Amino acid sequence: MSRSSLPAEPPVATPRRRDVPPLVDVLDGLRVVSIPLHTKFRGVTHREIALLQGPTGWGEFSPFLEYEPHEASRWLASAIASAWEDWPAPVRDQVAINATVPAVAADRVASVLSHYDGCRTAKVKVAEAGQTLQQDVDRVAAVRATMGPDARIRVDANGGWTVDEARTALSRLCAYDLEYAEQPCATVEGLRDLRIALARQHTDVLVAADESIRKAEDPMRLALLEAADVAVVKVAPLGGVRAALEVAQRCGLPIVVSSALDSSVGIAAGVALAATLPQLPFACGLGTVNLFEGDVTVERLVPQDGVIEVRRPAVDEAALDRWQALPDRVEWWIQRVHACHDVLIS
């Protein structure tokens, strides 16, 4: 498409070309770490993360390994935005955080929750491939039993259910009182149909969209189709704090800011976004540094007393050395930055 045929307002998630620094500057000082996870998450046991340094600080570039340059380039835009631009001014100085419970066996739930100091909301992964609904029910029951009747519990199916499966699953899981179900079905149409089906059978569970925003070419379709009650917004896949803020404002839904399984560098950007939102009715999914065995900052950005203070912790050179990835992986990430940079400037 030629420049003149573009709409007056550029699509929200596409960074403008003039914002992209030259490749040499982006690669200058690039560091790559591989941090072990306490619990397998998204099928991985280690998290590989590239970190860029620019005039305003460090930025995190950590798209999952299987993402192609087209999708991963938005994550690069986000890292660049953190390292080359200021973040918008905060309106609050702390952000309430949810515990994140991976698809573990019910008898491991208490131990997972013990890492989250003071969190009164938990997000529980469900619909994991190879597991049964009964395992989900047992896990959610264990979270309710551990946290008590006043806690808030949400589930995240990562699009793993059909509309019918979601209807069945949520009519059982709602016995444990859910604040919402995140991405129960994979498509925007599926979410919309599910909302209608749940209303018909009087299952009182809100629907939140995650992948339908962060992986969508047009995140606004969700709101247009009235396919969700809540929008999960992540900084990295949406191209940075300011781009994500624009999506949050335009979609017109209550927002939950969540992480992409980032180190404290990426979490700080999520906290910065959450801190700028005028309304923040739900706890945010930014407590995931607790799933890591290590980190890259002196002070880890983890919840204390259920909240994270709004701050940007300093990167620790010793930690970068300690978790440094092997040379072939560093080379792989350099090539990846190069390919994504090509997308951003094209």
Ligand SMILES: O=C(O)CCC(=O)c1ccccc1C(=O)O
């Ligand atoms: O929202 C949270 O509690 C933590 C973040 C999280 O679950 C997540 C982390 C990495 C990749 C995908 C997801 C997800 O929300 O689906």
Ligand SMILES: [Mg+2]
């Ligand atoms: Mg999710």
